[in-house]
Amino acid sequence: MTTNSTVDAPPFAVVAARTSAAAIVAYQVLLLVTIFIRPELDPVHQPVSEYAIGRHGWVMMLAFLTAAVSYASLLVALRPVVHGRAGRAGLGVLGACALGTAGVGVFIADPLATPLSELTTIGTLHVISGLSALLLLPLAAVLLGTGLARGATTASAVLRWTAWLPVAGLVLHWILSAMIPPEGWPPRVLFMTYAAWLLALSAHIRTPTRQTTPSQG
Template identity: 65%
Template sequence: MTVTPSATVPRSSVVTARLSSAAILAYQILLLAAIFIKPEVDPTHKPVSEYAIGHHGWVMVLAFLMAALSYGCLLVAVRPLVRGWSGRIGLVILAACVIGTIGVGVFVADPVDTPLSHLTTRGTVHAVSGLAALVLLPFAALLITRDLARTVTGAASVLRWTAWLPLSGLVLHWLVSFVVPPEGWPPRFLFLTYAVWILVLNTQILSTRLRVLRLPA
């Protein structure tokens, strides 16, 4: 068996990679806007979901939907480039993250101090969707990016270290949560590692030097 180079990255991947980067940057901008619009939400003790509650909550809802759009566009962008079975599993997990993040935006959270016995159905769906997306995305990132590192020329070293970034962020999130309130800064830092992963991966897709190696079936 031989490995032969294919054509450059499909145009659909280039377009959706750009949309993915734009959407994740929009998420970060909207999150910053929510911080200024709702100063009563303490970022050291309150989760970002609190910004979606009450007046001007639509800003954070839109931010969550922008994150879902970014994940979805990334899924479309990398799908033609993935060749191995592990990468395909990663695509399925990423699709689950898209659905989960949509759920986070559509179903607004209950206040963080709401007792478990008083959680609404809407708040429960939000919590389950958010936890699923938060925990699953690092594994999608690892499987997809390592697959691309094996089948894409010109970016293997960058992709290899990028693959571990979200998972490292998740581990650090758990460790830091023993020291500071887990609802405050830890998830904000974790989401930032997800954004960096998306931007780096999309940058590699958009690189004019990036060529895909098509592996025989």
């Protein structure tokens, strides 16, 4: 008999979920590291993509690729346990997010001051990849939450409300962008809500556990 606070999954899915959680934590750590190794860049005004340009740029590239690994691992973890059209659609959108995030790491951004009309091909691919990953992740979360949260179990309740964390993060991003420089902290806060959703979801993916029935004395 399984507990009602977890999503039962095969062992390989549990490993993938843990890999996803570890990778997204590593991504956040690398984001923090870049602030210290690139003191000439102001995190209030510089987008995270700017840290991939020039000295120690490989650290930011590694961070993006680590995030892509996190999304891809989550896809592997969820595939055996997601059901229904919404859930399958969510897996597809999550796959697109993983590819987009990988593209952000592979295609280096042009400097922030570059006009849109003068972006290089690589810079254009970076923008397309970044926007697709940034905007599609909230949709993926809601669809996957719908595909997972069935019944009245504890896990269902958690998955229902945590699925809206990325959406709330996107709304908060827009609000903050109207108040402070949109290139700096707003996307960092947004990525933290993405990480919170992923960690909450990964924590509920477990292998089935058996409960022993007390012997009748």
